[in-house]
Amino acid sequence: MSRMVGTISRGVRAPIIRSGDDLSQIVPASVLEAAAEDGFSVRDRDIIAMTEAIVARAQGNYASVDHIAADVRAKLGGETIGVIFPILSRNRFAICLRGIAKGAKKVVLMLSYPSDEVGNHLIDVDVMDEKGIDPYQDVLTLERYRELFGYTTHPFTGVDYVAYYADLIRESGAEVEIIFANDPRAILKYTKNVLACDIHTRKRTKRLLKAAGAERVFGLDDILTAPVDGSGYNEKYGLLGSNKSTEETVKLFPRECQDLVESIQKIMLEKTGKHVEVMVYGDGAFKDPVGKIWELADPVVSPAYTAGLEGTPNELKLKYLADNDFADLSGEALRDAIKAEIQKKDGSLVGKMVSEGTTPRRLTDLIGSLCDLTSGSGDKGTPIVYIQGYFDNYTTE
Numbered sequence: 001m002s003r004m005v006g007t008i009s010r011g012v013r014a015p016i017i018r019s020g021d022d023l024s025q026i027v028p029a030s031v032l033e034a035a036a037e038d039g040f041s042v043r044d045r046d047i048i049a050m051t052e053a054i055v056a057r058a059q060g061n062y063a064s065v066d067h068i069a070a071d072v073r074a075k076l077g078g079e080t081i082g083v084i085f086p087i088l089s090r091n092r093f094a095i096c097l098r099g100i101a102k103g104a105k106k107v108v109l110m111l112s113y114p115s116d117e118v119g120n121h122l123i124d125v126d127v128m129d130e131k132g133i134d135p136y137q138d139v140l141t142l143e144r145y146r147e148l149f150g151y152t153t154h155p156f157t158g159v160d161y162v163a164y165y166a167d168l169i170r171e172s173g174a175e176v177e178i179i180f181a182n183d184p185r186a187i188l189k190y191t192k193n194v195l196a197c198d199i200h201t202r203k204r205t206k207r208l209l210k211a212a213g214a215e216r217v218f219g220l221d222d223i224l225t226a227p228v229d230g231s232g233y234n235e236k237y238g239l240l241g242s243n244k245s246t247e248e249t250v251k252l253f254p255r256e257c258q259d260l261v262e263s264i265q266k267i268m269l270e271k272t273g274k275h276v277e278v279m280v281y282g283d284g285a286f287k288d289p290v291g292k293i294w295e296l297a298d299p300v301v302s303p304a305y306t307a308g309l310e311g312t313p314n315e316l317k318l319k320y321l322a323d324n325d326f327a328d329l330s331g332e333a334l335r336d337a338i339k340a341e342i343q344k345k346d347g348s349l350v351g352k353m354v355s356e357g358t359t360p361r362r363l364t365d366l367i368g369s370l371c372d373l374t375s376g377s378g379d380k381g382t383p384i385v386y387i388q389g390y391f392d393n394y395t396t397e
Contacts, residue, residue, distance in 0.1 A: 003397055007390050009386075010386045013030065014382075019060035021058045023055065023058050024267060025267075028048075028264055028268050042274045046276045047386070048278045048279075049279045049387065055280050056232075056253065059255055060232065061234070062231070062232045062251055064249050065249070068098075068102070068224065069100070076193045078104060080105060080106040081106075081107060081108070081193045081194065082191045083097070083195050084184055084187050084197060084198075086109075089297065092242070094164070097172075106176070107177075109169065109179075110179050111162070121292065122180075123149045135182050140179065141178075141179055145180050185209065195219070196209065196217065206218075221240045221299065222238055232252045235256075240253060253299065254303060260280070260304065261280060277306045277308040279305035279309055280303055281367070282298035282368070284371070295369075
């Protein structure tokens with residue numbers, strides 16, 4: 001009889017990781033202990049994934065608000081700077097903002113509306129329409145924003161991020177002015193020195209600013225790209241992907257970790273004789289249907305992965321086959337016909353009707369989303385995820 005179980009995603013517990021810990025030993029040991037305890041066997045093409053958080057913690061990749069301030073001051077001049085398009089997050093941006101404000105005399109904070117880049121809403125879109133505001137053209141002062149929309153709070157956190165960010169800037173010793181706009185060039189009426197804080201649109205934002213005459217343009221990905229007074233750093237992403245560690249420090253996105261995933265793959269092969277795939281994952285790439293928040297606040301879902309996780313799925317749509325090509329079949333005849341079709345699929349199915357509706361996303365983004373949902377972000381204590389059967393299909397026995 002055919003195997004009845006397909007993909008399995010298991011959260012695997014591990015020790016609390018500290019700076020200097022050797023994940024190339026800890027991760028395989030944790031997986032093998034879980035396998036022995038839970039009674040599963042390691043198989044070829046299983047996937048081991050670990051959160052970016054434990055990788056960065058093992059690397060000791062932290063920075064303080066003073067480190068951030070020093071780099072911001074050096075790169076943007078320390079006078080009036082425009083800080084544009086930050087996401088609304090106590091975890092992701094608030095501590096970064098403390099450091100940014102300490103590196104300037106005045107911050108002109110420009111917030112996108114009706115929501116930030118990842119879907120945290122400042123205002124209700126229906127109310128915005130009722131007020132006759134055009135988010136593509138209208139630039140609002142803080143006074144005009146309050147007049148139109150009052151004091152709104154985030155539906156999940158209860159925080160008025162406009163007031164919260166203004167207070168953070170003042171507490172850090174800088175003056176603050178707040179405006180609301182969606183064209184990055186609007187900030188140039190206030191200052192020519194700009195820090196773009198958007199994540200996935202940052203390249204376009206910086207390009208538009210430079211073309212419009214900005215003098216100093218940097219993104220969060222340009223801050224702490226090298227150590228400052230012994231700080232952590234990320235040469236590729238800077239402050240992007242950082243998380244709050246304490247009220248005065250952030251944990252940065254992990255630095256180069258390709259060697260780590262390949263080392264774990266090698267150790268698992270030595271210990272089990274099986275070739276597994278390994279990846280580091282951060283935020284998943286999915287959208288909450290209630291809060292409208294897009295989860296991906298990291299610059300990428302996976303900063304490092306083994307070669308077998310490159311590419312996109314190449315799958316047939318079973319319900320399409322059942323409802324079209326084999327609509328006159330049922331039972332074992334239908335099963336056998338579909339299995340035969342899967343077995344003969346050849347090359348890329350992109351653009352072919354029989355693959356329509358399958359997910360056209362990178363494997364690492366799909367698997368990273370599965371891992372993020374499995375491990376959660378709270379107290380589950382499972383920073384390692386072990387996935388089996390992901391590459392199986394209906395023909396796998």
